[in-house]
Amino acid sequence: xxxxxxxxxxxxxxxxxxxxxxxxxxxxxxxxxxxxxxxxxxxxxxxxxxxxxxxxxxxxxxxxxxxxxxxxxxxxxxxxxxxxxxxxxxxxxxxxxxxxxxxxxxxxxxxxx
Amino acid sequence: xxxxxxxxxxxxxxxxxxxxxxxxxxxxxxxxxxxxxxxxxxxxxxxxxxxxxxxxxxxxxxxxxxxxxxxxxxxxxxxxxxxxxxxxxxxxxxxxxxxxxxxxxxxxxxxxxxx
Numbered sequence: 227x228x229x230x231x232x233x234x235x236x237x238x239x240x241x242x243x244x245x246x247x248x249x250x251x252x253x254x255x256x257x258x259x260x261x262x263x264x265x266x267x268x269x270x271x272x273x274x275x276x277x278x279x280x281x282x283x284x285x286x287x288x289x290x291x292x293x294x295x296x297x298x299x300x301x302x303x304x305x306x307x308x309x310x311x312x313x314x315x316x317x318x319x320x321x322x323x324x325x326x327x328x329x330x331x332x333x334x335x336x337x338x339x
Numbered sequence: 340x341x342x343x344x345x346x347x348x349x350x351x352x353x354x355x356x357x358x359x360x361x362x363x364x365x366x367x368x369x370x371x372x373x374x375x376x377x378x379x380x381x382x383x384x385x386x387x388x389x390x391x392x393x394x395x396x397x398x399x400x401x402x403x404x405x406x407x408x409x410x411x412x413x414x415x416x417x418x419x420x421x422x423x424x425x426x427x428x429x430x431x432x433x434x435x436x437x438x439x440x441x442x443x444x445x446x447x448x449x450x451x452x453x454x
Contacts, residue, residue: 230382255438256438257438257439259442261444266446267446267447268345268428268430268444268445268446268447269383269428269442269444270444271441271442271443271444274435274439274440274441276439281435281439282434282435282439282440282441284441316382316383318382320438320439321438322437322438325371325388325390325432325437325438326371326373326432326435326437326438326439326440326442327373327385327388327438328373328375328383328385328442329385330382330383330384331382332380332381332382333381333382
């Protein structure tokens with residue numbers, strides 16, 4: 227069983243640029259959630275995808291968008307990057323047999339200069 | 340306003356003692372609550388889930404309680420070991436069903452177990 231993987235591991239961008247982060251869910255999991263974690267804080271829910279449809283969104287502006295593919299992998303896109311977008315971005319998947327138990331990837335560390 | 344709060348100060352205890360971590364929330368009606376462990380530079384790892392109609396759950400040295408009247412969960416690690424040193428996150432489950440729904444995380448409490 228393959229765990230959740232994310233790419234890239236680290237990324238440095240400048241303000242105003244766009245970024246795409248990628249996530250492969252754990253085998254058999256059809257739900258992917260994305261979180262933003264600032265230093266010293268808990269993860270903040272960005273949105274969730276279930277069977278390729280957005281299934282709930284947190285308090286993030288529309289410049290945060292996502293996709294889920296037929297194989298349940300997912301992308302997080304952030305446009306017009308701001309300095310405050312610097313954070314660890316976590317992807318988590320959950321399977322049909324679970325009670326929303328999240329399996330997290332290692333995260334992508336995004337730095338916006 | 341809606342809030343979820345964990346002890347902001349780090350918890351330092353001696354090996355072998357019981358660590359107790361607190362999670363309080365206001366203006367949420369969670370269907371369940373989860374606890375995760377997070378090590379530096381890594382993603383959180385699921386530990387335990389407790390549903391709104393359950394008072395207590397145990398798993399090996401871990402115990403979690405859930406009081407929906409007090410709006411509080413307590414997480415206990417008995418016979419603590421230095422390897423238990425990490426940040427522990429509580430998360431409220433709201434909305435959704437089955438394996439979907441939103442998780443609202445607290446800011447985490449850092450536990451340091453000294454030998």
